[in-house]
Amino acid sequence: MSKATILVVDDEEDIRELVALNLDREGYTILTCETGEQALALARAKTPDLVLLDLMLPGIDGLEVCKRLKADPAQQHVPVVMLTAKGEESDIVAGLELGADDYVTKPFSGKVLVARVRRLLRKVAETADDKALVKVHGLVIDPARHEVLLNGKPITLTLTEFNILHTLSRRPGLVFTRYQIVDAIHGDDYLVTDRAVDVQIVALRRKLGSCGKLIETVRGVGYKFKD
Amino acid sequence: MSKATILVVDDEEDIRELVALNLDREGYTILTCETGEQALALARAKTPDLVLLDLMLPGIDGLEVCKRLKADPAQQHVPVVMLTAKGEESDIVAGLELGADDYVTKPFSGKVLVARVRRLLRKVAETADDKALVKVHGLVIDPARHEVLLNGKPITLTLTEFNILHTLSRRPGLVFTRYQIVDAIHGDDYLVTDRAVDVQIVALRRKLGSCGKLIETVRGVGYKFKD
């Protein structure tokens, strides 16, 4: 997985810089903007992995932004962290009721912020990344332990191979295009040729031995896991 | 199914060539123009699948073009990617608020550009309702799995056969000319003899067995799926 993209919405430049500095150091990709309108537009275009949202904004205020984000099916799973001034507890409560996931009160330290962000992203990753075991035809895929059992015996896969196998086997029968597979593993705009997937598939099939035929190729479209 | 048409709007020849080169290599059909007026005219005439739009244009500028495209019901669903100079964040945000779908900052690499374009086009394709299940007369067509069930049993079709069946069965009773069928599958201006369709239809009918008669010939016109 690539590093997450975080949208920072605040009308004070100092805050934006403080936040950006700290998060940038952690390797996150940062998008910043000043108003609620901009925030909604940016969120729609980029679908960030997390939103840091000041509640006191000119124009559309933070609560309204939060509400709209949570109303959009494409965005509603994106965690929102509110930035509030100390003592605005009513706002905090209102925000949480609207679906915000956490809050940080100003003034805050960079460390606290980073910790919160990291925790939330991890939480999302864990719930989104289906940790459930996948068992099919003598094959057990265990995402929690990052392990694959072939007829009871563990086999070693590289990270990419494992991810591809997991992606396909999680939705047996569904066809994935090569680029869908790439995206599922590396995130959007990761720059590779689609033939790179073929190579991984070949290696996977070989390592899976007799179970290799569970990965079916759909000519002209992509690959799917046998149903 | 066929490769998309992309409209590139930029007043710098270098940029146009760079973009065209990269996209052409990917198999996209490229239209280029230099001014906002030309862009609007071309967009109306050709309805491209995506627009790459420089914001700094002589005459009508990029933002205005974007605004007008998004105001036109016939065009508003066409994704717009802005090309901006680095540091013009205000323009980016303004563009996004006007409905642009993504942006790329100059200077950009061909790879990044291609990745963005591909991602957006796929996003559009996925939201289209092409993946809905079609059930008719003991026949189930499942685009998501790329699978056809004939009385509960799966039958194997080639890609073209599948696409034709899907096209016809989605609108039972409607007659499609041979060229309409070709267009639906390979996109406009794909040059084949209409005889090619017949051959596919024959194979389809044979594979469908008793359900073969669901595909009816309309003499002098084309084919339709039984209502």
Added chain:
DNA sequence: ATAGGTCCGTCCAGGTTCTGGAAGGAGAGA
């Protein structure tokens, strides 16, 4: 009913496109 014209079904071979597989090289981490 028949003849003539148009359109469709079928077969086959040639050419195109797609995939499997192998080899080589770049980059990250030990």
Added chain:
DNA sequence: TCTCTCCTTCCAGAACCTGGACGGACCTAT
């Protein structure tokens, strides 16, 4: 540096699509 992983590139084989030819089916006017 060495190793491991992953990506690109190339090639050959296979699957597939298409064009063309031909006979039969259908329609219409006579």
